Amino acid sequence: IPSNDKILKSTQPGSKITIVCRSDGDSHDYIFMAEFIRVDLEQPLLIINKPSKLEFSIGRNFFRxxxxxxxxxxxxxxxxxxxxxxxxxxxxxxxxxxxxxxxxxxxxxxxxxxxxxxxxxxxxxxxxxxxxxxxxxxxxxxxxxxxxxxxxxxKYLFQKQRALLNVGQIRVVKS
Missing domain, CATH: 2.40.10.220 (predicted glycosyltransferase like domains)
Known part of the structure; x- marks a missing residue:
């Protein structure tokens, strides 16, 4: 977790967040919703509650x-x-x-x-x-x-993705 990430620093405990991650060694995207608890910037570590539902998909390796x-x-x-x-x-x-x-x-x-x-x-x-x-x-x-x-x-694509999210051109699909 980048220590300068303003969004994570400003996220309030109890917020519902969607997490998309990838495990080294496979081509699955793991997607789950969880409740945000806090960020420990010393580790760096994102602390969340246990997700209620875990999904995975096989797809492209990177966001397009x-x-x-x-x-x-x-x-x-x-x-x-x-x-x-x-x-x-x-x-x-x-x-x-x-x-x-x-x-x-x-x-x-x-x-x-x-x-x-x-x-x-x-x-x-x-x-x-x-x-x-x-x-x-x-x-x-x-x-x-x-x-x-x-x-x-x-980094460029991440910034572009954030900008598109902010103006509503792409959105997070909630299950």
Whole structure:
């Protein structure tokens, strides 16, 4: 638990919270509602009551979010550009020029630009290409991603997710 987390510091005892977590070694998301008791920042430890119902789901490894970010990749003819429209800490979906010749299985070096940090250089595998008349979409899976880069992406997505929650564009589903 980050010691500077303002939301947790301001959460009142007795508040009902939904917790989503993942166990190392499996691909399940564990989801449960619990009553907030307190945060022990010395440990750091989130203290809650025993959850009444535990659910789990198999899904993506990371939260995905719609974005509009500059995207570049490098080919023999030079630097090409597009726009990332969907991002997670393990991959992205970008809109690129329809004349570009990317095919599933290719490994490319790409660059994404998150607000307020230097461009991130990532090696990615082309998973899917969807060709349309005026554009094409490309789904990439990050390969051998540096932990610092993945942390930057996760922090950006977490901030974006919080902002979307605050304006009501996404919401927590209560069971």
């Amino acid at each position: 979010c719609e974005v509009n970010l500059p995207f570049h990749w490098f080919e023999s003819k030079g630097k090409c550009q597009g726009e990332v429209i969907n991002l997670s800490a393990s991959g992205l979906y970008a809109i690129i020029n329809p004349d570009t010749n990317l095919t599933p299985g290719m490994v490319i070096t790409c660059q994404i630009v998150l607000p307020n940090i230097l461009p991130l250089i990532i090696v990615a595998k082309v998973m899917r290409v969807i060709k349309k008349e005026n554009f094409q979409g490309v789904a990439l899976n990050f390969q051998f991603i540096d932990q610092n880069i993945q942390d930057h992406i996760m």
